[in-house]
Amino acid sequence: MKLAGKKVGFGITGSHCTYEEVVPEIQKLIDEGAEVIPVVTYSVKNTITRFGNGLDWIAKVEEITGKKAIDSIVGAEPLGPKTPLDCMVISPMTGASMSKFANAQSDSPVLMAAKATLRNLKPIVIGVSTNDGLGLNGINIMRLMATKNIYFIPFGQDDPMKKPNSLVARMSSLVDTVVAAIEGRQLQPVLIEKFLDK
Numbered sequence: 001m002k003l004a005g006k007k008v009g010f011g012i013t014g015s016h017c018t019y020e021e022v023v024p025e026i027q028k029l030i031d032e033g034a035e036v037i038p039v040v041t042y043s044v045k046n047t048i049t050r051f052g053n054g055l056d057w058i059a060k061v062e063e064i065t066g067k068k069a070i071d072s073i074v075g076a077e078p079l080g081p082k083t084p085l086d087c088m089v090i091s092p093m094t095g096a097s098m099s100k101f102a103n104a105q106s107d108s109p110v111l112m113a114a115k116a117t118l119r120n121l122k123p124i125v126i127g128v129s130t131n132d133g134l135g136l137n138g139i140n141i142m143r144l145m146a147t148k149n150i151y152f153i154p155f156g157q158d159d160p161m162k163k164p165n166s167l168v169a170r171m172s173s174l175v176d177t178v179v180a181a182i183e184g185r186q187l188q189p190v191l192i193e194k195f196l197d198k
Contacts, residue, residue: 002179004033006086009079009117011110012061014043015092015129016051018168022091022127023057025174026064029089032175037085038062038069041097041108045071076109080116087182088117091127091153091174095137098130102140118149123181127153127174133167141167145190151181156194168194 008029012022029036038061044054058069070076079085090097090110097111106115114124126144130137134157144150153169154177170192180187 001031001033002175003029003182006034006182007037007084008034008178009037009039009085009088009113010061010065011039011041011088011090011093011113012044012057013041013090013092013094013097013108013110014047015094016047016049016054018092018129018171019051019057021171022174023060023064025091025171026061028175029178030064032179034178036065037067037079037083038065039076039079039110039113040069040071041110042071070109070113073106073109073112076112077116079113080119084120085113085117085122087123087125087178088114089125089127089174089178090114091125091169091171092129093126095130095132095140098126098128098137098144099140102143121149123184124150125153125174125177125181126150127169127171128155129168131163131166133165135165151177151186152190153177154187154190154192156192158194160195170194170197
């Protein structure tokens with residue numbers, strides 16, 4: 001097992017359309033031996049969309065991990081000093097959360113968990129999912145890519161013709177990205193033709 005004995009935080013932000021693709025990857029982390037601690041933003045917890053009720057998605061994640069999701073900043077802060085992680089995944093990571101993270105804001109449980117993990121010099125793995133990755137958020141992606149201990153699940157345009165600025169990670173590469181990040185390297189290639197995955 002590639003992640004035996006590793007403690008992995010799993011942060012979920014409000015890109016509701018990608019949950020169906022992301023949630024099975026949590027089980028794959030567990031199958032590789034990781035202990036997974038779920039962390040969710042307020043928007044995940046409090047939003048109902050055509051992709052489902054956020055509370056139902058949280059319940060599914062809690063069932064898979066066997067752990068209650070951390071849903072407060074106070075609950076996330078101990079992931080730094082008290083309960084350190086070997087790696088923190090944020091997937092999906094919205095443009096809004098990415099913008100805040102790139103500018104050192106930690107106003108959600110997920111971003112607090114990430115800040116606490118970075119403080120311990122442990123890796124953060126980002127699974128981007130944003131409609132403006134090649135627009136206003138491009139600068140934030142580049143800032144994060146140039147930051148020590150931050151790694152990206154390979155990503156690309158998911159619909160170049162209808163949504164030319166939209167970027168989404170290839171979530172099926174999540175486990176391999178985590179393994180590489182713990183080893184201190186970025187899984188390559190990081191830029192992919194995501195739209196060909198469909």
